[in-house]
Amino acid sequence: MEALFKYGARIVVLPECSNHQYAMRSQEEAREYAEELDGPSVTHWQKLASMYGGYVAGGIIEHEGNDLYNTAVLVGPNGRIGHYRKVHLFDWEIDYLRPGNVGFQTFRIEELDIKVGMLVCYDLRFPEAVRSIALAGCDILLVPTTWTSIGKSVLWDERGYCLANYLAVAHTYSNRMAIACADRAGQEQGVQYMGASMIVDSMSRVVAGPASKCEADYLLADVDILLSRDKRVGSRNDLLKDRCPQHYKLIG
Amino acid sequence: MEALFKYGARIVVLPECSNHQYAMRSQEEAREYAEELDGPSVTHWQKLASMYGGYVAGGIIEHEGNDLYNTAVLVGPNGRIGHYRKVHLFDWEIDYLRPGNVGFQTFRIEELDIKVGMLVCYDLRFPEAVRSIALAGCDILLVPTTWTSIGKSVLWDERGYCLANYLAVAHTYSNRMAIACADRAGQEQGVQYMGASMIVDSMSRVVAGPASKCEADYLLADVDILLSRDKRVGSRNDLLKDRCPQHYKLIG
Numbered sequence A, B: 001m002e003a004l005f006k007y008g009a010r011i012v013v014l015p016e017c018s019n020h021q022y023a024m025r026s027q028e029e030a031r032e033y034a035e036e037l038d039g040p041s042v043t044h045w046q047k048l049a050s051m052y053g054g055y056v057a058g059g060i061i062e063h064e065g066n067d068l069y070n071t072a073v074l075v076g077p078n079g080r081i082g083h084y085r086k087v088h089l090f091d092w093e094i095d096y097l098r099p100g101n102v103g104f105q106t107f108r109i110e111e112l113d114i115k116v117g118m119l120v121c122y123d124l125r126f127p128e129a130v131r132s133i134a135l136a137g138c139d140i141l142l143v144p145t146t147w148t149s150i151g152k153s154v155l156w157d158e159r160g161y162c163l164a165n166y167l168a169v170a171h172t173y174s175n176r177m178a179i180a181c182a183d184r185a186g187q188e189q190g191v192q193y194m195g196a197s198m199i200v201d202s203m204s205r206v207v208a209g210p211a212s213k214c215e216a217d218y219l220l221a222d223v224d225i226l227l228s229r230d231k232r233v234g235s236r237n238d239l240l241k242d243r244c245p246q247h248y249k250l251i252g
Helices: A002-007 A027-033 A040-052 A121-125 A127-135 A163-175 A225-229 B002-007 B027-033 B040-052 B121-125 B127-135 B163-175 B225-229
Strands: A011-013 A055-064 A067-076 A079-085 A106-109 A114-118 A140-145 A178-183 A185-188 A191-194 A198-200 A206-208 B011-013 B055-064 B067-076 B079-085 B106-109 B114-118 B140-145 B178-183 B185-188 B191-194 B198-200 B206-208
Touching (some): A011 A140, A027 A067, A040 A067, A055 A079, A055 A114, A055 A140, A067 A140, A079 A106, A121 A127, A121 A140, A121 A163, A127 A163, A127 B127, A163 A178, A163 A198, A178 A225, B002 B040, B011 B178, B027 B067, B040 B055, B040 B067, B040 B079, B055 B079, B055 B140, B067 B114, B067 B140, B079 B114, B140 B163, B178 B225
Parallel strands (some): A114 A140, A140 A178, B011 B055, B140 B178
Antiparallel strands (some): A067 A079, A106 A114, A198 A206, B067 B079, B178 B198, B185 B191, B198 B206
16 A cells, blocks of 8 residues: 555555455454454554555444444545445345445545545445445545455456456446446455456546456556546436436336 | 348347438438338338247337337237337437337247346446346346447447447346347448447356447347346345345435
């Protein structure tokens, strides 16, 4: 993370559960790794953010009272800006964690004049979640993730794209907002983590990635985030204004 | 179309406005090409469907009374099965056509024991539309389309994929349903049509395509459509049951 800040990164995105293993075999095990929102991981990120004048979005298992959440936390030079608790829980998380209860929000980074949204991993497979973030005014979606091989018929294509990479591109194309996905790589308990982190700008250009399939890796890219504000397509259309909610009754 | 039936196709998908130019410069011009649901195009498709025992999903400009719609029609050996009128209108269509008023439905093909949904072109950019079709029970989404260069920063990538191809793959990945997109190719009035028709199965495997970028082309593939019925991911998750509509209030 320090290297990225030294290279000039303003926002660093870390994976889901970034400071420890992903898979947990019991609630007790998950509890061992869990931290509060002002715990050591977030405190460390705040220190680095302050030192380099940057921002960090990273994943932790959060405990609040007796409850555990899969949480993405956004911090800046002046402290914690916001957090998002994963709504759509995956695999072992269903047993040991509570579903998110803070909704789909955006968080303003005043200094950069942008609004940031966060989702975690399996959330990306729910177009409703991504669309909700876009409707809330998101300019760039930051995604701490652990994409897994579970249930996949295709792991990577010949370009090193995993299926979630297609989601990332498609979400930018439907919502005209940038997306930065930071994934875990390697194996754990027979599950392959997909790597292939990716940054896509709001015009659906893959500006960095996919990162390594198998090893820890990083991406660095300049993204013109403010392009996300203009949802127009050609001279007559607008991706958000053209929505027809009267026909979307089945969704809600 | 006859060649495809002779090759063994059971369902043939044709582009949007398949029997004439796409772009219209006036309502009068659109009206010249428009047909009723039992007009000559649909009658011709029915004749071929009957002759070969197959099914056709194709696009027409439909007129009903004084109103024009951008309509996809599904016909089989025994006549017309259903139609869908494009909800999200694009470019010139806004001026000359009415938005769809028959919602997002699925249509049962008894003989093949499947449920078919239809969307048209720009509809695909609205994840709400695709999700609605999935929730209505769709096994395969048939998409007559005219993907255009309008508003695009990327036309095709190095594999001949246009951005809509990413949408197609991503929609199968979020909804576990197959999709067959039949696109127009070539140029009209300075607008490039993207070609790159594609068939993706419900496990997100690109089973055919992208077709030619520039010339009329066809695709033929076997798709195990019934795989779409199983929405499970691994042993604990289900793409439709895991939805959390209480958090999707912004969508509706």
